[in-house]
Structures are given as structure tokens and as C-alpha cells.
Amino acid sequence: MILDENRLFPADSETRSVAVKLYETVRDLPIISPHGHTDPRWFAENEAFANPAALLIQPDHYIFRMLYSQGISLESLGIPSLDGVAASVDPKEVWRIFAKNYYLFRGTPTRLWLDYSLENQFGLTKRLSSENADEYYEVIAKKLQTPEFRPRALYEQFNIEVLSTTDSPIDTLEYHKAIRESGWRGRVLPTFRPDSLIDADHTGFLDNIQKLGQITGEDVGTWQGYLNALRNRRAFFKSMGATATDQGHPTAMTADLDPHAASALYGRILSGRSVPEEQELFRAQMLTEMAGMSVEDGLTMQLHPGSVRNHNRQLYEKFGRDKGADIPSPTEYVRALQPLLNRYGNDQRLTFILFTLDETTFSRELAPLAGHYPALKLGPPWWFHDSPEGMMRFREQATETAGFYNTVGFNDDTRALLSIPSRHDVARRIDCAFLARLVAEHRLDEDEAFEVIQDLTVNLVRKAYKL
Ligand SMILES: [Zn+2]
16 A cells, blocks of 8 residues: 555654544545636536546646656646647656656655545555556556546545636636536536736736626726626626635735725726736725625635746746746735725625735734634635645644634645545644644643534535535
């Protein structure tokens, strides 16, 4: 076997035995996945995945950023460039490159996720290497053609209760519609992600606004018309099952302008001649507007700030976005969120979930904020911190001020479908390990730890995301 049954648990036997007992009570609970990036089309069409490289390597920026950092080109991994010329690379060759370089993932969560998939989903029980690369490729390729490996069957096999995708407001949600009309019992929900209509720096921003006007019949040439159009699409998303929104801004800055100033700013943004400071102020204003709409329509609000996107200019020009070249930068929350919180922070109708890529803010800013404002909750460790050490640091730094009940359980935040069970398993194990230590140190009674682990695994997620 590749995986030890006690992996990630504390090494000393007393604490470990508590962690094991806690884990037994949550191991088989359903997976609730309220934020992620899987493709709704998979579940609408339910077709077989093409091959092991197309499923496990090519969509996974955690994998190819590491390979790229060691001098392996994206072309050699079959990643298509923007000009649409996909390098014709044999997927088996891509798999061989990956297997040969599997040692690069030692000590990373990617290694944990992949080992879990190999063993639990494909029954492969030896470490991936150059020697077994071809054999493993054949086993996986064959399985992918079986009915058990179709997207819907995987959803069921993984015991997923609900899975949220991330969608543009101008998306027709045709695949979500197809899923709903198919009679399949899986629950795949859209999430309203308006960045491409709020961030003037976004590719195609002005075209997107025009499309928004066409779809909704609102006059997006005016500030009120623009807001009405967004309100209209939120209602549509809600009617299609959405329970949440998400925004991914460069910073957490918010603003609360008077309507005249906001309208004038929108005019500047629409002119196509806005400067970066105006674009930042507009994003800031729109966070407060979205919070106001969430108070009205009840959609849970999420903010994922602080990623400097497309850091590698050359790579961006050749391959486009989401190619593993997004890098975290320091993020300030306390002053940045104040305009929004002055307006809505005390409103219990709002659930506003904050994420960070800047771990220094957990104990200094985020836990004190969420440990005070009724509207605020802390999202789980995100992206680079979605790892055993990152999750443990989060609990250690946030719990003493925010407690457990201002957090919202786990998000897998992934486009890598096969990694979903493994990511949730890692989160459950780390929470058990953390709680076991509190019990062993007599800071928490054992019966309370059993209650908390249930809450962290399912109850807090259902509550925060209204699922
Ligand atoms: Zn995400």
C-alpha cells in the first residue's frame, strides 16, 4: 500500500488514539463541496474522460507549475497555447514525463492527493515511477473507459452531497439546466462570479458589459441599469440553485461612495479610459454593492483576494491565464473592509466569507474581524495553504480568537475531479489531529471534540452556504 492508515495523525500514541477515534466518526460522511471549479459540462454530458494525462495532469496547475519550475516546458506536457495550436504530444509521453519527475512532489499535498487517487480509485498500490509508468497508464486509461469512471458515477462513488461550480453572470447555465432536466439526482450548483463584469482590467470587460445588457434587457449604459442587470442575473442564478457568490479581487479594498460619485465612476469605467486607481475604486465599490444585494437575496458572499495573476508575462502571452503563474502578495483587511463593514457588518442577513493567501493576517486581522462582526466568517486555508501544514497553521492561528464557529468547514476549490475525496480526507484528518491535541492537553473535553469534528466536516458548511 502507498498510504498509511494513520497518515497525518500526531506521532505520539496517546494523541494519535484520540485522532483515530474522531476520524472514524467523520471518515464516511458525505462530501459537501461549496466552492470549486469543476466543469458542469462533465456532469451534463457524462462522457468518459479522454486519457490519464487529460484528466490528471493537463488541467492541474499545481502539477505543471512544479514541472515548469524544473525546466519542463508546457508544450512538452501538451498544454495548448493561445493561438490554438495544441502541440501534438502523445498523452502517454506526457504521463512518462510526470512519472519520471514524481519525486519533485515529495513533501507536497499534490503527492498526497495523487497517491490517494492511484490507490483508492485505480487500485495501484506502488509508488509511481518510470518503471511502472506505462503499466499505470494502461490501467488508468482502461478504467476511464468503464461506466464507473463517468463523471456522474464518480460523483456518486465519492459520496458527494453537493458540488458547486464557478460561473460568469453572462453564462447561460445551459449545462446546469441540462443536469437539472436529466433526472439525475446529483446536486451540481452554479456560483455567481462577477469578476469579468466588475474588474475593468479583465480581458473582454466592455464586451461582457454589453452582453450583460443584452441578456437582461437593462440599460447598462447607466449605473442603475448596470446594478439592475446584476441583480437580475443573481436572481436567475438563484433560480438555478445557486446559494453563493464569489469575487476574486487583487486586494480586499471596499468603498461606500454616494450614488452620484458611484455613477460618475461607472461612467469613467465604461469610457474605457479609466486609470488603475479608478478601476481599484470601482472594484471596491462593487464589493459593497454585492454585499447589499446579498442582504436582499440571501446569497452567501465570498471574497478571494490577494493573488497577483499572470505574474509570468511571457507565459501569459503564450498560454493565457490559470497556468500556475499566480503568486500571492501581502493583503490588508482591517482598513480595507471597513467601508463595507460600516454598512453591512452588523447585518445578520449577510454571510460574508473571507479567504486569504497572506497567512500573516490570520491571527492579526482575520480572526479578530470574524471573531467580532456577525456578518463575517473565515474560509478554509486557500490554494497554496490547502495543505496539511497550512490547515494546521490556520487552526492554530485563528481558533483562539475566532473559535471554530466563525469558520465554515472545508472547500476543495479544485478543477481536479479525482482529487476531491483526497482533499476532503486530508482536511478531516488535520482537524482530527488538531482536536486530538486539545483533548490530550485537557483544553477541550473529548465529548466536545466529537461534536466539533461533526460541525467542521458537515454542519458549518451547510449552514454558511445554506445547503
Ligand atoms: Zn476558487
